[in-house]
Amino acid sequence: MPDLRTTFCGVDLETPIVNGSGTLDALVAGTLGLGAFVTKTVTLHPREGNPPARIAETPAGMVNSIGLANPGLDRFCESHLPRLGELPVPVVVSVGGWSREEYARAVSRIGSHPAVAALELNVSCPNVDTGCISIGTDAVETRMLLERCRAETDLPLLAKLSPSVADVSRIALAAAEGGAAGLVLINTVRGMAIDRVTLRPLLGGGGGGLSGPAIKPVALHAVYHAFRETGLPIVGMGGVATAQDCLEFLAAGAALVGVGTALFRDPALPVALSAGLAALLDERRFETPAHCVGLAHQRSPQPSPQLEGSER
Amino acid sequence: MSQVDASGGTQGSDPAVPLAYRRLAIARVEPVGAYTLVVLRNDGGEVGVPGQFFMVRAHPEPAGAYLPRPLSAAWADSRELAFLLDVRGEGTASLAVARQVDVLGPLGHGFELREGPSVLVGGGIGAAILPWLARALAPTPKAVLGFRSESHAVCAGLIDPEATVVLDPVVVTEPLARMLPFEGTVYACGPDPMLHAVAALCAEHDVPCQLAMEAAMACGFGACYGCAVRIDGEWKRLCVEGPVVPAERVMAGA
Numbered sequence: 001m002p003d004l005r006t007t008f009c010g011v012d013l014e015t016p017i018v019n020g021s022g023t024l025d026a027l028v029a030g031t032l033g034l035g036a037f038v039t040k041t042v043t044l045h046p047r048e049g050n051p052p053a054r055i056a057e058t059p060a061g062m063v064n065s066i067g068l069a070n071p072g073l074d075r076f077c078e079s080h081l082p083r084l085g086e087l088p089v090p091v092v093v094s095v096g097g098w099s100r101e102e103y104a105r106a107v108s109r110i111g112s113h114p115a116v117a118a119l120e121l122n123v124s125c126p127n128v129d130t131g132c133i134s135i136g137t138d139a140v141e142t143r144m145l146l147e148r149c150r151a152e153t154d155l156p157l158l159a160k161l162s163p164s165v166a167d168v169s170r171i172a173l174a175a176a177e178g179g180a181a182g183l184v185l186i187n188t189v190r191g192m193a194i195d196r197v198t199l200r201p202l203l204g205g206g207g208g209g210l211s212g213p214a215i216k217p218v219a220l221h222a223v224y225h226a227f228r229e230t231g232l233p234i235v236g237m238g239g240v241a242t243a244q245d246c247l248e249f250l251a252a253g254a255a256l257v258g259v260g261t262a263l264f265r266d267p268a269l270p271v272a273l274s275a276g277l278a279a280l281l282d283e284r285r286f287e288t289p290a291h292c293v294g295l296a297h298q299r300s301p302q303p304s305p306q307l308e309g310s311e312r
Numbered sequence: 313m314s315q316v317d318a319s320g321g322t323q324g325s326d327p328a329v330p331l332a333y334r335r336l337a338i339a340r341v342e343p344v345g346a347y348t349l350v351v352l353r354n355d356g357g358e359v360g361v362p363g364q365f366f367m368v369r370a371h372p373e374p375a376g377a378y379l380p381r382p383l384s385a386a387w388a389d390s391r392e393l394a395f396l397l398d399v400r401g402e403g404t405a406s407l408a409v410a411r412q413v414d415v416l417g418p419l420g421h422g423f424e425l426r427e428g429p430s431v432l433v434g435g436g437i438g439a440a441i442l443p444w445l446a447r448a449l450a451p452t453p454k455a456v457l458g459f460r461s462e463s464h465a466v467c468a469g470l471i472d473p474e475a476t477v478v479l480d481p482v483v484v485t486e487p488l489a490r491m492l493p494f495e496g497t498v499y500a501c502g503p504d505p506m507l508h509a510v511a512a513l514c515a516e517h518d519v520p521c522q523l524a525m526e527a528a529m530a531c532g533f534g535a536c537y538g539c540a541v542r543i544d545g546e547w548k549r550l551c552v553e554g555p556v557v558p559a560e561r562v563m564a565g566a
Contacts, residue, residue: 028534028552029331040537048547055530055538057379057403062530066537069547212378264531265369265380267331267416 002281003288004274006035008233008256009156009181011090011117015274016256016289017246020237021094021120021160021184022066023260027080031089032263033271035256039084041096041122044106046072056193056202061212061239062261063191065205068096068128073106077113085115094120094160096132100148111153118155121145121180124162124187126209137165139174146178156181158235163215163222164190172226182233184258185222189215212261213239220252227253227294241269243276250289251296331533333414335371336393341408344396345466347437348408349386352393352415359388360418361425362445363501363524363556367417367532368395369403370410376402380416382529382539384501384555386470387444396440396467419532423522423556425449426497431456432471433484433510435502436464441524443470445499453499454491458484458506485509493517500524500559511559521559525550 004015013035022040024032031037049069056063071080084091093110097103107119123136123145135141142159149157159175161168163186172183188209193202201207219238227234236254240246241262249257257277263269277289286292336352343349362385369380381403386396393415397404407413423445430453434442439457446453455475459465468475476487484506488498492513500510501524514521527539527550540547543557545565553561 022537023535025534032331049537049540051547052540053528054540055528055536057377059376059378061378064530064536064538066540069537069540261530264536265378266333267531267533267535268333 002278002286004035004278006255006289008235009118009158011036011156013090013256015270015277016250017270017273017277018092018235018256018258019263019270020258020260021122023263026087027083029267031087032267032269033274034089036090036092036117037084037087038092038120038258039080039094040070041068041094041125042070042073042076042106042110043068043096044073044102046070046075051204053202053204056208058191058193058210058212059214061210061214063193063203063208063210064188065203065208067205068125068132073109077109081110081113081115085113090117091115092118092120092158094122096122096125098132100145103145104148104152107149107157108152111155116155118158118181119149119153120158120160120184121149122160122187124160124164126162126164126188126190126207133162133164136160136162136171139170142171143174143178146175146180150179158182158184160184160187161222161226162187163218163238168222169225169229172230172232176230176232180232182235182255183226183230184235184237185226185254186215186219186238189218211239213241215239216245220248223249223254224252224296228297240273243273243280246273246277247280247292250292251294253294253297255290255293331416333367333416335412335414337412338410339392344470346398346461346463347440347467348397348399350395350397350407350413352395352413354388354391354393356390357393357415358418359385359390359393361422362448363422363441363522364418365420365532365551365555366393366415367419367529368407369414370406371412371414374402374406377406379403379530380414380532381407382527382532382551382555384441384524385444386440387447396437396443396470398437398440416532420551420555421553421557423499423524426520429453429494429496431488431491431494431496431498433488433498433500433502433506434458434471435484435506436460438500438502438506438524438526439467439471441501442499446471456484456487456491458482458502483509485513489513493519497522507559507562511563514559515563522556523559523562524556525554525562527555
């Protein structure tokens, strides 16, 4: 069987399946067989998050407006980080903020903790009015943020990008120029759901972020173009629910594959995805996931042995 | 012991019991007035305590419902897991016609069963979780139940044939007020305005009160942060803190 062990930006993982930021609390539920654990985004000051309703079901997915609820940098470092260090997998801490200096302070403090393998800079949260996404929708701001944070840590910095921009590959390139070691694509897509009876927004904040299988094509497109533009290692996510989805994200250019909304529906999913991905790689005679990364960019098709048998 | 140690007591290590859905066969489905009783064959599965909850979805999955539904059991033991449903959307409708159901749980914190007399207060489909609690408490509790119509009130018979039942526009706090104070505990489940009124009334009479609350949830295990409820004066995850919460924690800063 293929060997799923993957090295990503110098971090060794048992499987390329990870969670998207904000889709698991490993201190409550454990790490569920993931190759690495990505924390919910931490900000300098504590945030209660948005008033309910925070989630609503939509066709093939959901919209959410959580609003970066988190304990803030001090409490995170004092009470969460030491416990995260006991998890059996590498920990990636996601950081958000309203200015370069806020990000830099968080990166400096969190990046010096031995429990942390890498840092994600969330510049793409759609559920706060300012900050975060207003950086990630501007190429120059994105580059300057990466440069500023690059000076604060030797750990790999990953830029978590939004698909809600005119050209995600421009932002990806800016992150690469600023010193990003890798990219995380995509955050949720801006969306809304209306109550069928009251005809008012279902979410307390009005709009929110759309996730689930509905956004998979958007995510594949973003990963494909960011990979082509930068060649950086990518954590691909957006609507991943099956092993076939994982394979397609690898082909688009992702080295790791993230799950989120599908994890809400099934906490046993990471284990099933690893087993399913190994079987799919084996069918195609790939020895590791890395052999599949970026295949969608090759001109000649990569038929599977099964397809050769059945269609020729 | 629930599968998720929601108190955060896992202390950074993975819980011993992995979180996984179990697929259960439906034993029977029957109307209870306006509500629908769905009884699953539990096959010896863990059930926890009254007031804990399960994430539940039909198998095969309905096209129109992507997420499982959080439900507390009407009653549960090693043989049966019963849910009383108010069928409203595709998610609940699919449960009533399914042949199999996927179940995750028990999850969260249930009622803390206290010694001495007790009163159960239920509003609407909130009464759905009281039959099990009524059986678990000794001495037999009194029940005060409010419904919007006679057909919704039929389920009162599952809880206590002697229950005090009121219909809209009468509210449960009217008969409850006549029973207070007493040396015992009030356990309540129903819509938020009812819970806050019951909590205020109990606080006035210094009677301990536990509230089983409701919120939309995507996961049930602390991951999605969707089920925010005002607890201790902050938005907190109901799946982690509750769904049963001491009334004073809900009233704090309310």
